[in-house]
Amino acid sequence: MAHIGAASEATPQRPRVRLTQHLQHWLPKLALAPTAVMALVGIYGFMIWTGVLSLTGSTFLPSYEFVGFEQYAKLFANDRWVTACTNLVIFGVLFIVSCLAIGCFLAILLDQRIRNEGVIRTIYLYPMALSMIVTGAVWQWILNPSLGLEKLMHDWGWTSFKFDWLTDPDMVIYTIVIAAVWQASGFVMALFLAGLRGIDGSIINAARVDGASLPRIYLRIVLPAMRPVFFSSVMVLAHIAIKSFDLVTAMTAGGPGYSSDLPALFMYAFTFTRGQMGLGAASAMMMLAMLLAILVPYLYSELRGQRNG
Amino acid sequence: MANSVRNSLSTGRLLVYGTLLLACIAYLIPVFIMLVTSFKTTGDIRTGNLMSLPETWTLDAWAKAWSSACTGVECNGVHGFFWNSLKMAVPAVMISTFLGAINGYVFSKWRFRGSDIFFSLLLFGCFLPFQVILLPMAGVLGKLGLANTTPGLVLVHVVYGIAFTTLFFRNFYVAVPDALIKAARLDGAGFVTIFVKILLPMSVPTFMVCFIWQFTQIWNDFLFGVVFASGDSQPITVGLNNLVNTSTGVKEYNVDMAAAMIAALPTLVVYVLAGKYFIRGLTSGAVKG
Numbered sequence: 001m002a003h004i005g006a007a008s009e010a011t012p013q014r015p016r017v018r019l020t021q022h023l024q025h026w027l028p029k030l031a032l033a034p035t036a037v038m039a040l041v042g043i044y045g046f047m048i049w050t051g052v053l054s055l056t057g058s059t060f061l062p063s064y065e066f067v068g069f070e071q072y073a074k075l076f077a078n079d080r081w082v083t084a085c086t087n088l089v090i091f092g093v094l095f096i097v098s099c100l101a102i103g104c105f106l107a108i109l110l111d112q113r114i115r116n117e118g119v120i121r122t123i124y125l126y127p128m129a130l131s132m133i134v135t136g137a138v139w140q141w142i143l144n145p146s147l148g149l150e151k152l153m154h155d156w157g158w159t160s161f162k163f164d165w166l167t168d169p170d171m172v173i174y175t176i177v178i179a180a181v182w183q184a185s186g187f188v189m190a191l192f193l194a195g196l197r198g199i200d201g202s203i204i205n206a207a208r209v210d211g212a213s214l215p216r217i218y219l220r221i222v223l224p225a226m227r228p229v230f231f232s233s234v235m236v237l238a239h240i241a242i243k244s245f246d247l248v249t250a251m252t253a254g255g256p257g258y259s260s261d262l263p264a265l266f267m268y269a270f271t272f273t274r275g276q277m278g279l280g281a282a283s284a285m286m287m288l289a290m291l292l293a294i295l296v297p298y299l300y301s302e303l304r305g306q307r308n309g
Numbered sequence: 310m311a312n313s314v315r316n317s318l319s320t321g322r323l324l325v326y327g328t329l330l331l332a333c334i335a336y337l338i339p340v341f342i343m344l345v346t347s348f349k350t351t352g353d354i355r356t357g358n359l360m361s362l363p364e365t366w367t368l369d370a371w372a373k374a375w376s377s378a379c380t381g382v383e384c385n386g387v388h389g390f391f392w393n394s395l396k397m398a399v400p401a402v403m404i405s406t407f408l409g410a411i412n413g414y415v416f417s418k419w420r421f422r423g424s425d426i427f428f429s430l431l432l433f434g435c436f437l438p439f440q441v442i443l444l445p446m447a448g449v450l451g452k453l454g455l456a457n458t459t460p461g462l463v464l465v466h467v468v469y470g471i472a473f474t475t476l477f478f479r480n481f482y483v484a485v486p487d488a489l490i491k492a493a494r495l496d497g498a499g500f501v502t503i504f505v506k507i508l509l510p511m512s513v514p515t516f517m518v519c520f521i522w523q524f525t526q527i528w529n530d531f532l533f534g535v536v537f538a539s540g541d542s543q544p545i546t547v548g549l550n551n552l553v554n555t556s557t558g559v560k561e562y563n564v565d566m567a568a569a570m571i572a573a574l575p576t577l578v579v580y581v582l583a584g585k586y587f588i589r590g591l592t593s594g595a596v597k598g
Binding site for chain 2: 020024027028029031032034035036038039041042043044045046047049050053062106109110112114120121122123124125126127128129130131132133134135136137138139140141142144147148149151152155182186187190191194239242243245246249250253263264267268271272277280281283284285287288290291295
């Protein structure tokens with residue numbers, strides 16, 4: 001590297017040196033400029049823009065005639081929005097709890113010095129590489145009331161078997177949970193397994209020597225140490241649940257009727273196909289609010305944890 | 310040692326392996342069904358069931374899915390959508406990764422007043438529910454003349470991919486000792502030289518993580534594709550959804566499943582070939598994103 005310094009000293013042209021120095025000073029900021037523009041406009045500018053639209057009476061075209069919080073009032077008076085939000089709660093809770101339970105359980109099993117661990121891990125995680133549209137298409141076929149699982153069971157001799165949740169308005173949301181858990185639980189397993197590998201083995205060995213049983217060690221020592229993994233998993237899963245759009249679109253398209261609707265589908269339908277831009281914008285803002293409601297406490301605890309740690 | 314030998318024979322051990330194996334089957338069944346169905350004839354589907362093997366193995370469903378199945382009004386199969394996805398994903402992955410590398414370099418090694426705040430503001434892009442930017446983005450793409458085009462989709466994916474790629478590179482470069490950079494600067498190396506000569510050569514694993522993360526994200530995206538693209542620029546996910554949910558004619562599950570396989574193959578191949586990097590991307594994306 002020394003020769004570079006020597007070379008620059010050998011050119012005593014003052015103004016040029018000052019120019020390159022200036023350039024060196026501005027270069028890092030210049031390099032960030034495209035990102036700065038994209039982030040400021042694409043994230044924050046657009047967010048505010050949607051917020052503004054949600055306060056207007058926009059329908060097919062944006063209008064800037066302000067109507068206050070009328071769109072929000074209309075939103076919460078809308079049956080379909082209430083269904084979408086109720087579905088999100090059912091879907092979100094079941095999805096998060098099932099993924100955590102399955103992921104954590106499989107991670108603990110995989111942590112028992114298993115032969116071919118790599119292969120098994122690969123199998124558990126591959127659904128995460130698939131598009132939600134693919135997942136939706138496959139599960140739509142498997143859960144097809146007359147040809148899929150039901151026919152399989154009939155062929156295997158269980159003739160009274162009936163499974164028509166996909167077309168049952170009261171049960172359809174649970175079929176979405178099944179497909180979503182299939183897709184994401186392996187990912188939670190990977191997070192928990194990484195966490196388990198980070199735990200100091202000597203603590204476990206010491207407890208073993210003291211005569212504690214394996215389930216007891218996991219329950220009392222290992223799982224409490226996994227709290228950070230637990231919280232980031234909940235965070236990521238909740239985030240997936242709120243944004244869920246593809247899976248439902250491919251599996252049920254929100255149907256029958258709008259019984260499997262979710263906020264993301266509602267937003268799309270009202271904004272882009274029904275020409276109710278103001279209402280769509282209001283629903284988008286509510287989705288943002290839901291996300292912030294889980295993100296802010298999470299970041300707060302993360303930052304506080306860092307300060308204490 | 311004696312302990313582990315005894316363990317490997319115990320019923321507990323058998324239970325563990327049994328459960329893991331059952332879970333493997335549960336995770337594999339959908340892809341098994343997808344494959345088996347895609348090799349069946351329509352008659353086979355009616356007479357057999359999900360798990361039965363095809364009477365005659367045929368690639369007809371694949372051929373039809375690729376070139377003549379109906380996706381709405383048109384009946385050209387999904388091959389056009391497939392190429393659209395490729396034309397969209399390759400430049401979008403390249404550009405967002407390149408920008409992420411530069412950003413990560415600045416945010417870790419050339420910090421200035423306010424750069425940390427800027428970084429945190431950018432990170433929010435990892436959490437953003439995209440519904441909140443769809444409307445203005447549609448308007449802006451229209452103004453730019455990019456509505457319903459592949460370059461438009463590339464732009465959208467770059468804008469919303471940068472948060473993740475920057476995060477990956479920043480976290481990687483933070484671990485590179487600052488002393489190395491200082492020494493190079495004393496030697497007269499500038500912003501560009503340090504990046505090209507010192508940091509880039511050591512960033513290959515991070516580039517892999519970024520490429521794979523971005524490729525799966527962009528290839529699998531549906532929302533942007535369905536909102537910002539029209540017929541001849543729609544990606545494969547939209548094509549597949551149109552095919553599966555088309556209401557005309559008799560439903561052909563063999564064609565649906567062949568099309569689903571076509572849509573899934575690129576990311577599956579990446580996963581099998583570079584699973585290590587895929588997992589690293591997922592987990593490092595999850596820690597903060």
